[in-house]
Amino acid sequence: MRILFFSTPVRQRLMPMVPLARALRRHGHAVAFSTAAEAACWLEPEGFEVLPSGPDAHQLTAEVARRLGSDILFSSDKDLTAELFAGARVDLMADEALERAQRWAPDLIVCEDRDFVGPLVATALRVPSVVVVAGLVPEAEELGALAAAVRSRYVARGLQPPARVPAGDRLLDLCPPGLQREGGRPSADRLAPRAEPLVDVQGAATSRPAHDGRPGVLVGLDAAAGASLTLSQVLRALSALDVDVMVVAGERAKDLGAGPGQVRWCSRFPAGDWEGVRAVVHSGDRETTLAAAARGVPAVVVAQSPGQEEWAARLAAAGAGIALPAGSADPTRVATAVGSLLSDSRFSQGASRLRADIDAMPDATQVARELVAWASAFSRCQ
Structure with a gap:
C-alpha cells in the first residue's frame, strides 16, 4: 500500500x-x-x-x-x-x-x-x-x-x-x-x-549525579520564562531540597561544564534515561507533557503560551501536576511546588493513572x- x-x-x-x-x-x-x-x-x-x-x-x-x-x-x-x-x-x-x-x-x-x-x-x-x-x-x-x-x-x-x-x-x-x-x-x-514522544538526549552529559537514594528532578524551561525565572535562580531554589537535578539546556549543554551540586546537563529531554526521576519542571509543551505522563512522573508546569496553559490545566485536572502561571511563577514557588510533588502521594498516583491510560x-x-x-x-x- x-x-x-x-x-x-x-x-x-x-x-x-x-x-x-x-x-x-x-x-x-x-x-x-x-x-x-x-x-x-x-x-x-x-x-x-x-x-x-x-x-x-x-x-x-x-x-x-x-x-x-x-x-x-x-x-x-x-x-x-x-x-x-x-x-x-x-x-x-x-x-x-x-x-x-x-x-x-x-x-x-x-x-x-x-x-x-x-x-x-x-x-x-x-x-x-x-x-x-x-x-x-x-x-x-x-x-x-x-x-x-x-x-x-x-x-x-x-x-x-x-x-x-x-x-x-x-x-x-x-x-x-x-x-x-x-x-x-x-x-x-x-x-x-499511543503517543510516542520523540525526545532524546543529544550530546553527552558533562556531569551526572549519583542518586544515592535522592529523588531526581528533571528541569527544562523555555527561555521565554523571563528574567524573573532564570535557570540559575531555579537551581539555587531547588538546592534547598534533597534532590538530584538534570537540566535540559539545549545546545548550551556541551559548553556549561559541571553544574552546582548534584546537576547533570543535557541538550534535550531524555527518551530512556529516567532512572530515579520523580518530578519534572517544564513549560507545558505537548511532547514533554506526554513524555512525563508516559512514565508516570508528575510535573510542575510554568506555561508560556495559551496552548501550554491548556496542557498545564489538563495535567492539573488529572491530579498529575501543578500549574504555575508564568507571570506569577518565581523560583521559590517552583521549588515549593516540586516539594509538594515529592511529598504528596496524590500527585504520583495521578501520574500513574495517566501512565496506565497511555499503556492501554x-x-x-x-x-x-x-x-x-x-x-x-x-x-x-x-
Missing part, C-alpha cells in the same frame, strides 16, 4: 506522525510526506521521501498579513487561525500538492489536524483519509471558523466540502483519555493510538495494521 502523509511545516505537528510512518514502512508499505521544503530536514534523516509543496512558514505568514492588512493586529485568534490553515495555505498549496499526489498515486492519506490540504486531495483522488489529532481539540467556535474557511476551497474545485473538521474518514486521537477535555473530542470514527492505548504497529486493513476494505467498497 502507498501512504501519503500531509503536514504543516511545524515540527511539533509533523513529528507525532513519524512513529506511525515508521511502523507502516516496517510492514513493507511505501511512505512519503507532502509538506513545505523546509520540513525536509526532519524527515530525510529518517529516510522518508518528501514531496515538497506549498509555502514555508515565513511565506505563509506574509500572505496572511497581506490578506488581512492592518486587521492582523486586531483579528480574533479564530479568524487568524482559519485564514492561516484553512484559507491562505490551502490556496497556496492545494493545486500543486494535488498534482504531485496524482503522480505518486496514494492508496491512503494521513494528515495532522491543522493540515487542510490532505483531506481536500483525498476527496479529489477518491482515496480514504485519516486525520491525526496530536493535541487538544480546539473549541467548537474555532472549529466552525476553520470549516467555514475551507468550504469555499472545495466548492471552487467542484468537490463536496467536509461536514465537520477535523475532516477525514477516521480520526487518530493521540491525547490520552485522562488529559482530554470533557466533550472535547470530535464524533468521527475514532482510534486512540495501542502502539504504532497495531494501529498501522488496523489502518491498512481498514483502508483496503474501504477501497473495495468504492
